[in-house]
Amino acid sequence: xxxxxxxxxxxxxxxxxxxxxxxxxxxxxxxxxxxxxxxxxxxxxxxxxxxxxxxxxxxxxxxxxxxxxxxxxxxxxxxxxxxxxxxxxxxxxxxxxxxxxxxxxxxxxxxxxxxxxxxxxxxxxxxxxxxxxxxxxxxxxxxxxxxxxxxxxxxxxxxxxxxxxxxxxxxxxxxxxxxxxxxxxxxxxxxxxxxxxxxxxxxxxxxxxxxxxxxxxxxxxxxxxxxxxxxxxxxxxxxxxxxxxxxxxxxxxxxxxxxxxxxxxxxxxxxxxxxxxxxxxxxxxxxxxxxxxxxxxxxxxxxxxxxxxxxxxx
Numbered sequence: 001x002x003x004x005x006x007x008x009x010x011x012x013x014x015x016x017x018x019x020x021x022x023x024x025x026x027x028x029x030x031x032x033x034x035x036x037x038x039x040x041x042x043x044x045x046x047x048x049x050x051x052x053x054x055x056x057x058x059x060x061x062x063x064x065x066x067x068x069x070x071x072x073x074x075x076x077x078x079x080x081x082x083x084x085x086x087x088x089x090x091x092x093x094x095x096x097x098x099x100x101x102x103x104x105x106x107x108x109x110x111x112x113x114x115x116x117x118x119x120x121x122x123x124x125x126x127x128x129x130x131x132x133x134x135x136x137x138x139x140x141x142x143x144x145x146x147x148x149x150x151x152x153x154x155x156x157x158x159x160x161x162x163x164x165x166x167x168x169x170x171x172x173x174x175x176x177x178x179x180x181x182x183x184x185x186x187x188x189x190x191x192x193x194x195x196x197x198x199x200x201x202x203x204x205x206x207x208x209x210x211x212x213x214x215x216x217x218x219x220x221x222x223x224x225x226x227x228x229x230x231x232x233x234x235x236x237x238x239x240x241x242x243x244x245x246x247x248x249x250x251x252x253x254x255x256x257x258x259x260x261x262x263x264x265x266x267x268x269x270x271x272x273x274x275x276x277x278x279x280x281x282x283x284x285x286x287x288x289x290x291x292x293x294x295x296x297x298x299x300x301x302x303x304x305x306x307x308x309x310x311x312x313x314x
Contacts, residue, residue, distance in 0.1 A: 011057070014038060015050040021134050022060060022077045023085040025118075026098050027111045029065065029072045032119055036134040039126070051075060059084060063103045074112070076103055091135070109244075114139060114160045114184045117241050117279060121165060124286035130168050137163035137182070145207035145227055147200070149266065157204045160184045162236065165287070165304075178305070179236040184279075186244035191253065194240070195260040198295060201238050202270040204228065237306050238272065240295065243279035250278045254293050261295050272296065273306040 011019075017037050022028055028036075030051065034044040041047065051073075054060035059081030062073045076098035077085065086093055118137040125132035143157040161182040168175050181201065185194055207227050228235055240257070242250040254276040261267050275292030285291050287304035294302060 011053055012050055014047060015053050017134070018047070018051055018075075019054060019059065019077065019081060019085050020091060022075055023082055023091060023094070024135055025111075025115050025139060026096060027074055027076050027103055027108065028115055029074050029112060031072055032112070032115050033075065035119055036122060039123075054081065061100065061103075063100060065108070074103055074108070092138070096140075110160075110184065110186055110188075111139075113186055113243055113279065114182070116243075117182060117184055117282065118161060118163060120279070120282045121163060121287060123283075124288070125165065128286070128288060129170065131166035132164070136165070137161045143204055143227070143231075145204040147203040147207075149199075149203070155200070155203075157200050163239075167305075177233070179232055179234070180304070181236045181238045183238065183240045185240060185242050185253075187242070187249070187253065188244070191256045191260055194257055195264065198238075198257075198261050198272070198274060199264060199266055201274065202267055202272045205235055205270060205272050235272075237304070238274035238295075239292070239304065240274065240276045241279050241282060242276065247278060247280060254278075258293065258295055258299065267296060270296070275302060275304070275306045 014037060018033055021033060021036060030044060030048060033051070034041070034047050038044065038047045051060065054075075055062065058078060060075055060077055062075055064071050065074050066072075079097060082097060085091060121132050122134060122136070124130075139161050140158050141162050143159075145155055145157060146153065147155055159181040161180075161184075163180045163182050165178045165180065166175055167178055183194075183197060205226070205228065208225055209227055242253055245253075257276060274295035276295055277291045277293065281289075281291040290301040290303055292302050292304060292306060293299065294306065
């Protein structure tokens with residue numbers, strides 16, 4: 001693992017790594033933890049023993065989840081466990097705390113689907129010789145902005161995850177950091193609401209904070225000082241990952257989202273790069289395959305760089 005050990009102390013390396021992952025991602029299944037932390041082990045017994053040491057120490061808790069005739073445990077950190085991880089100072093502090101009620105609540109499937117999306121990127125990075133690890137995405141990070149369509153309102157854009165992926169080209173000896181906003185859609189919201197998220201990303205893309213000027217007027221702080229530049233070297237690409245239904249239905253959903261985006265005047269001249277795929281395609285074919293349908297512009301499928309195959313060949 002590329003990550004240093006962090007508290008809690010007195011535990012094995014795998015248990016400490018599991019504590020970090022649980023702190024970052026809030027709710028993770030045993031199977032997901034096995035694929036993230038100990039993929040080199042054929043079986044998960046060693047990981048399970050390490051997880052039970054966390055629970056026996058009062059640092060983690062579990063709830064059962066039954067899927068496809070099998071029961072898997074879902075893990076999260078207790079307040080004691082979260083405090084222990086925070087004391088090491090190696091991860092950005094997160095105010096969110098999981099509880100038994102939240103673990104069993106309506107957001108359970110969405111949280112696990114977001115982890116599964118990040119996990120697909122991790123597993124393909126291993127296969128392709130790229131870099132993306134268990135801590136390389138952060139869930140629900142707020143980005144504050146204002147939208148000209150809603151004057152006077154302070155808004156917050158909260159992606160399901162912000163994910164970093166390092167593309168390594170051994171032949172060219174190049175390394176490229178790709179940052180993604182990730183939205184996971186389980187078909188629980190209307191297409192119109194999903195299209196509104198595209199609008200929000202486009203608004204954040206151009207949002208420039210202002211400062212009070214003469215007589216209360218507000219002026220940009222400096223030219224070309226969009227809010228995102230204080231966080232990212234380049235504006236992140238947006239990946240919309242669909243799941244929760246048959247592939248044929250998800251493909252129709254992707255096409256419907258494109259149609260709605262095409263009818264939104266605010267999206268006609270944006271340089272937002274956004275691609276739509278399904279979780280199954282991402283798992284089976286990987287981000288280097290042309291599995292992303294552009295949400296805007298020509299409908300030619302592309303890879304996670306969100307470049308059409310013709311541009312890649314060129």
